[in-house]
Amino acid sequence: AQSVSQHNHHVILSEAASLELGCNYSYGGTVNLFWYVQYPGQHLQLLLKYFSGDPLVKGIKGFEAEFIKSKFSFNLRKPSVQWSDTAEYFCAVESQGNLIFGKGTKLSVKP
Amino acid sequence: SQTIHQWPATLVQPVGSPLSLECTVEGTSNPNLYWYRQAAGRGLQLLFYSVGIGQISSEVPQNLSASRPQDRQFILSSKKLLLSDSGFYLCAWRKLSWEQYFGPGTRLTVT
Secondary structure: OOOEEOOOOEEEEEOOOOEEEOOEEOOOOOOOEEEEEEOOOOOEEEEEEEOOOOOEEEOHHHOEEEEEHHHOEEEEEEOOOOHHHOEEEEEEEEEOOEEEEOOOEEEEEEO | OOEEEEEOOEEEEOOOOOEEEEEEEEOOOOOEEEEEEEEOOOEEEEEEEEEEOOEEEEOOOOOOEEEEEEOOEEEEEEOOOOHHHOEEEEEEEEOOOOOEEEOOOEEEEEO
């Protein structure tokens, strides 16, 4: 069965620090990959997605992610975080039409 | 535009009581619909998905069931709640592009 691993449960950063959240998946075939974000008290919403093409994907709010097929990874990055980026971040891989989610990473940004 | 509604927003139920959570989608037709449970530190677990009226697939055998009586209505039910059913339940819909759009969720506490 496919699985998605997010290695960091909780990340605490100061504003302006750079962010990288790890995501690894187990499936070896063609994959669609996603990062979702859940801000406190809000809906889960799509941050960015990768289907094919350029492995460096740009998302909303300055986030980007890089698909590295050889490493089965899809890490999320942001050069300079803001307090408003405090949220929980979920990596997901599409499998047979359904999404398999990682356990999520809570990001706390200190002002 | 499409919107997704869930109700109730919060629910406190005693062990052994029945459950009915409702999800409706507006602005689209024949969507794929999903129920997830989000538990702290465990990410999102897919419970059920439906590709059409009356068509339900269960991902995890458990105390819950789902029904889709209408095209844009998805119901999560239980005859007798267990303590372990507590959690945050999310409904989602998807059409064509592999992105899933999530509802606001229902916080269920079983006491």
